[in-house]
Amino acid sequence: MRVLSGIQPSGSLHLGNYFGMMQKMIDYQEHEELFCFIANYHAQTSLSDGKALARGTLEAAANFLALGMDPDKSTFWVQSDVPEVQELAWILSNFTPMGLLERCHSYKDKITKGIAANHGLFAYPVLMSADILMFQSNKVPIGKDQKQHVEVARDIAIKFNNEYGDIFTIPEPEIDDEVATVPGLDGQKMSKSYGNTIDFFAEDKVLRKQIMRIVTAPIDVEEPKDPDVCNVYKIFRLFMTEEQDQALRQRYRAGGLAFGHVKQELFETVRDYFAPHTEKRRELLADPDAIRNILAQGAQKARHAAAKTLRKVRKKTGLIY
Numbered sequence: 376m377r378v379l380s381g382i383q384p385s386g387s388l389h390l391g392n393y394f395g396m397m398q399k400m401i402d403y404q405e406h407e408e409l410f411c412f413i414a415n416y417h418a419q420t421s422l423s424d425g426k427a428l429a430r431g432t433l434e435a436a437a438n439f440l441a442l443g444m445d446p447d448k449s450t451f452w453v454q455s456d457v458p459e460v461q462e463l464a465w466i467l468s469n470f471t472p473m474g475l476l477e478r479c480h481s482y483k484d485k486i487t488k489g490i491a492a493n494h495g496l497f498a499y500p501v502l503m504s505a506d507i508l509m510f511q512s513n514k515v516p517i518g519k520d521q522k523q524h525v526e527v528a529r530d531i532a533i534k535f536n537n538e539y540g541d542i543f544t545i546p547e548p549e550i551d552d553e554v555a556t557v558p559g560l561d562g563q564k565m566s567k568s569y570g571n572t573i574d575f576f577a578e579d580k581v582l583r584k585q586i587m588r589i590v591t592a593p594i595d596v597e598e599p600k601d602p603d604v605c606n607v608y609k610i611f612r613l614f615m616t617e618e619q620d621q622a623l624r625q626r627y628r629a630g631g632l633a634f635g636h637v638k639q640e641l642f643e644t645v646r647d648y649f650a651p652h653t654e655k656r657r658e659l660l661a662d663p664d665a666i667r668n669i670l671a672q673g674a675q676k677a678r679h680a681a682a683k684t685l686r687k688v689r690k691k692t693g694l695i696y
């Protein structure tokens with residue numbers, strides 16, 4: 376089965392990104408045909424600083440590679456290195472009713488917030504459809520907010536196939552309800568926009584400071600505590616085996632547990648868990664040309680797959696004469 380997803384390059388990473396999305400994507404490469412790309416064209420709808428986008432793209436690639444994305448097992452590339460998707464997006468535009476795009480929540484939300492509408496924002500789901508359909512993807516793992524965009528891709532594919540025959544695979548969105556929302560320092564969803572994140576690639580000092588800021592209840596050390604209402608526990612358990620989990624629960628219930636100590640243990644656990652990846656990331660970023668090389672090879676693989684679809688599409692639509 377072919378699994379595809381795109382990720383916008385977006386600043387520093389937190390535990391929510393890792394446990395909610397990246398770890399799952401990286402696991403897919405072991406048992407499915409994984410296509411994963413950095414959606415830099417899409418990022419242009421919200422970022423006009425060219426230097427920031429270029430830097431963010433390299434960093435996003437380094438992050439994935441450092442965390443275990445294996446370019447030999449997957450196809451991993453930067454969206455704009457396969458410009459064929461732009462041609463497909465244009466062709467698909469002609470099968471995209473205005474109403475379909477006008478109904479898209481993410482577009483409507485932005486307009487409501489007063490963000491000036493432009494064509495890029497409006498056509499965003501068509502480009503995303505081209506990403507998905509170009510690679511004949513069966514499954515598209517995404518967050519809830521992107522579900523409607525995969526539905527747009529399905530609608531467009533069905534319309535196109537009705538006219539020309541079975542050209543595109545109809546994709547299925549995959550929204551994993553099992554991946555629980557990772558809570559932040561204050562117990563709300565961990566998110567950049569709430570400033571409640573634990574940034575696992577940050578320096579030790581910063582990481583420790585963030586973990587020490589986790590909000591806990593004012594309960595005496597001696598008192599027994601309920602782990603299930605504790606923000607430190609909820610984050611800590613992401614790193615634990617079943618046995619370790621039971622042992623920590625026991626310590627909570629027994630009384631005599633100081634939150635400061637558990638936070639220190641959590642800090643050491645997060646630091647040690649990511650240490651090899653942090654080191655790998657540092658090495659990768661010290662040699663950006665090596666990253667560019669890996670991405671260029673990924674783009675070559677992706678272009679090969681894209682060419683197959685595009686040849687059929689061009690032929691059917693009369694662009695080959």
Ligand code: ADP
Nearest residue numbers: 385391392395396518556557564565566567568
């Ligand atoms: P943020 O909310 O920090 O801006 P993004 O929207 O950039 O994060 O998230 C990128 C991906 O990371 C999302 O598609 C989502 O699957 C995952 N993600 C982000 N925060 C969390 C969280 N707290 N719990 C689980 N998954 C998350």
Ligand code: TRP
Nearest residue numbers: 380381382383414417503506507
């Ligand atoms: N729009 C997606 C997001 O912001 C990123 C994306 C672009 C994507 N193209 C895609 C995701 C194709 C899945 C499939 O998260």
